[in-house]
Amino acid sequence: DTGVSQNPRHKITKRGQNVTFRCDPISEHNRLYWYRQTLGQGPEFLTYFQNEAQLEKSRLLSDRFSAERPKGSFSTLEIQRTEQGDSAMYLCASTPYTGELFFGEGSRLTVL
């Protein structure tokens, strides 16, 4: 399968713990995006990378959130000191500049 891959698919953690999600984009795609989706809402933009450069971050991305894309390949999204409000589906997508985003199946975070 050569689609966008996200791991883990589901993470349950206690408040205050750190979590990390990984995204492997489609190999020839230069741009990689992170979105967050809560129930009944559309995906909210968090950040995006062009190759290894992080070009934009949403104000939604507090200091507890950090994303990296070393070597312009896979990306990680880390959330430190998780809060219950962080519970959401974290979606990764990639694109080869066409505007058509290819999404992964998402990583669901539940903070207890």
Added chain:
Amino acid sequence: DQQVKQNSPSLSVQEGRISILNCDYTNSMFDYFLWYKKYPAEGPTFLISISSIKDKNEDGRFTVFLNKSAKHLSLHIVPSQPGDSAVYFCAASADSSASKIIFGSGTRLSIRP
């Protein structure tokens, strides 16, 4: 501040009839618009897009219409089929290379037999 709005959370249409999903936007810098479809437990999948230089784009049963003066776009599905039952997201970007795509809250479409 919601820049892309889908005011109908749900829509029910009889199989074979036309489904019309609506979307409004507030940011006049948006010039590229997309529709995505999402099934449960899956990520959204791209359906169709339109650039602001056009007012209509067609792909099979799907047509997107753009009214720039009204800052409104719509997705028409005809004829509607059971497999079209899903959540549909309208999205917009300030450029066609997708530097940042903003999504609406979605409309759940149900196709009834």
